[in-house]
Amino acid sequence: MFNEFLSASHNIENLLLSPFEKTLNKTLNKIDSQVINEKEIAFNLKKVDGALSKLAQHQPLKTLINFIINLINNSQSQRKALTDELTHTYAEVKLLRTQLSESREQAAIDSLTGLLNRRGCQSKLQEFNINQTHSTIAIDIDHFKQINDSFGHAVGDKVIQLIANIIKQSISADDIAARLGGEEFIVVMHNKSIKIAENIAEKIRTSVEKLKLIQKQTNTYLPKISVSLGIAELDEEENWDSLFEKADKAMYQAKELGRNRCVISQTSCLV
Numbered sequence: 410m411f412n413e414f415l416s417a418s419h420n421i422e423n424l425l426l427s428p429f430e431k432t433l434n435k436t437l438n439k440i441d442s443q444v445i446n447e448k449e450i451a452f453n454l455k456k457v458d459g460a461l462s463k464l465a466q467h468q469p470l471k472t473l474i475n476f477i478i479n480l481i482n483n484s485q486s487q488r489k490a491l492t493d494e495l496t497h498t499y500a501e502v503k504l505l506r507t508q509l510s511e512s513r514e515q516a517a518i519d520s521l522t523g524l525l526n527r528r529g530c531q532s533k534l535q536e537f538n539i540n541q542t543h544s545t546i547a548i549d550i551d552h553f554k555q556i557n558d559s560f561g562h563a564v565g566d567k568v569i570q571l572i573a574n575i576i577k578q579s580i581s582a583d584d585i586a587a588r589l590g591g592e593e594f595i596v597v598m599h600n601k602s603i604k605i606a607e608n609i610a611e612k613i614r615t616s617v618e619k620l621k622l623i624q625k626q627t628n629t630y631l632p633k634i635s636v637s638l639g640i641a642e643l644d645e646e647e648n649w650d651s652l653f654e655k656a657d658k659a660m661y662q663a664k665e666l667g668r669n670r671c672v673i674s675q676t677s678c679l680v
């Protein structure tokens with residue numbers, strides 16, 4: 410559904426808006442050059458008209474010139490109205506293009522954290538060559554329900570945002586970080602082995618562990634926040650879903666083993 414929206418939106422932009430914008434631009438330029446020509450003609454005719462005013466015997470010619478000048482003036486004011494309309498349409502096309510691109514982004518981004526959402530993640534994954542080495546980290550906040558229950562949903566949201574920032578800052582620009590929903594995140598490490606993913610996962614875990622959070626209204630410390638992480642590497646001929654499943658399983662093992670730890674998927678070996 411999201412991919413259909415993406416391709417429809419790109420089609421509207423590439424097949425409709427861009428050619429329309431180009432044609433509008435060309436038409437506006439043509440009108441501009443015609444206006445300049447007409448202005449020159451009107452200027453010259455006015456000069457001739459001035460010269461003829463001194464010669465009474467050329468009255469019929471003078472009347473003809475005045476008639477032509479009036480015609481040009483009328484045509485220029487019509488053209489000005491047309492230019493205004495086309496300029497307005499041009500601005501509308503531009504706005505439509507911006508809105509399309511914004512709605513594409515909004516559909517792919519999680520509004521709470523600014524990370525990609527599930528759909529955005531799936532779409533971005535299409536840019537990766539699945540035949541290369543990639544790793545993934547599944548991340549879930551521990552006992553998050555307690556934070557919500559004790560401090561309220563707004564504080565829970567703030568914790569989600571802080572952890573999202575830690576994740577964002579721990580990865581490189583070519584990696585993917587997404588919030589899959591609730592307190593669940595996924596990182597896909599582009600062209601990186603599980604060894605590198607393990608280091609990054611540990612960095613995320615320790616950064617979260619070090620957070621010291623105070624609820625401003627009551628001036629009370631929140632209990633220590635922690636995350637459980639599962640790490641896996643994409644095997645040959647494996648697809649993204651099964652990679653995420655492996656990382657998810659490892660993350661649940663981390664929960665079972667006491668939380669606040671990283672577990673490597675048993676099917677993905679460290680080199």
Ligand SMILES: Nc1nc2c(ncn2[C@@H]2O[C@H](COP(=O)(O)OP(=O)(O)OP(=O)(O)O)[C@@H](O)[C@H]2O)c(=O)[nH]1
Nearest residue numbers: 549550551552553554555557562565566590591592
């Ligand atoms: N503040 C906030 N809470 C959310 C959001 N989405 C889901 N939740 C809450 O996240 C909590 C998830 O709780 P559980 O799935 O029981 O997991 P947990 O308490 O983190 O426990 P473990 O995962 O087992 O460590 C629920 O209370 C949801 O209501 C959100 O966007 N904001």
